[in-house]
Amino acid sequence: MNNRSTDARAAIILFVDDNAALLRSVERLLRMEGFQTLLASDGSEALHLMESVTQLPDLIISDIAMPRMDGFELFETIRQRPEWMDIPFLFLTARDQLDDLRRGYALGADDYLVKPLDQERLIMIIRGKLKRRTELLESIQSQQDALSSAKRELSLMVAHELRTPLVSISMVTDILSRELNKMGAGQLDEMVDTMQSGSSRLSRLVEQMVLYVQFQSGALLEAIEMAVRPGYVRDAIIGAIDRARQFNYRRRDIAVRFEELDPGMMISGDLASLRQAMAEVISNAMAFSQPTDEVQITQWVAENLVWITITDQGPGIPEDELERVFEPFHQSNRQRFEQQGIGIGLALARGIIEAHGGALMLRSKEGRGTQVTISLPLYGADDSFVDPY
Secondary structure, eight states: OOOOOGGGGGGEEEEEEEEHHHHHHHHHHHHHOOOOEEEESSHHHHHHHHHOOOOEEEEEEEEOSSSOOOHHHHHHHHSGGGGGGOOOEEEEEEOOOHHHHHHHHTTTSSSEEEOOOOHHHHHHHHHHHHHHHHHHHHHHHHHHHHHHHHHHHHHHHHHHHHHHHHHHHHHHHHHHHHHHGGGOHHHHHHHHHHHHHHHHHHHHHHHHHHHHHHHHHHHHHHHHTTTTTEHHHHHHHHHHHHHHHHHHHGGSSSEEEEEESSSSSSEEEEEHHHHHHHHHHHHHHHHTSSSEEEEEEEEETTTEEEEEEEEOOSSSOOOGGGGTTTSOOOOTTTSEEEESSSSSSHHHHHHHHHHTTTTEEEEEETTTEEEEEEEEEBBTTTTTOOOOO
């Protein structure tokens, strides 16, 4: 595989022209300026050079009118090769070849040089194009490094979240198979508790991943549309609280206070997915709460919308993290706070709420807690309300 030079001081310039005197003149100039050169008398020779060299050119300058293969054919052939597409390409053109100039720009050439060549302008353009290419390659490399790092972290996170409950369940099963007859009631309770905790954690992870794949593929939105029906807000919230307690098996005793300011209100949608969305938010609030804290849920109606706030007294979210909390697989302060899950709960919750024509907003103050506000269209707001029960 051909390598590319990224050091502008040793950059390789491929110069293509059927004028032998011009080739020699440009070669001397480029070498004096510290560049390496490759020379070709037409497009076919240039392509042969690019196929055979161990290091690809960092920039190509080509005349347009040449025998066998002209500059346009050379350009189009080079741009068809993915590994050559990022090499800057400059056309040489005479002052009376404006139509060629227009065609070159239409094809996507990076720039052009006018014959006879102005040496100072030639070197200035070459250095500018090489500098820009180096910046782009560095930016691409930085993005690739960040993506590779994110992939590694995600892979480790998912592996950890899958293995941890499986290991605990497997360990308990092994102990029970060998020691069951020797255990007292207290030890058995402890073993069962460990298995229930691992099972709950694993079940939630699997359910989240299934929902996330369905959401990304559009299948979840189709399922929501098919399952729409009216239901009471209170039922959805109470169901979400119960589900959140299942998610947080070891923190199920965290106090959750539900204040219904406008009783009997109804919404229309897929109530199961709405419960899931609210459960994800309530579960987060419980996970970041201390044993003596209280999660508060408040519901009211205003402007034909049902409003629900879920407020915790946890550590809050740093201001520079607020924009990222809804990104899939992102977790705020994972190193500082022990967390379970892979960071898709809020992304799923927002997606489900928005699929119902609602909105999910978050505000937080570091050290003081977090509040999530959900709004959903009120069922019957168009005066066509019919109590389904």
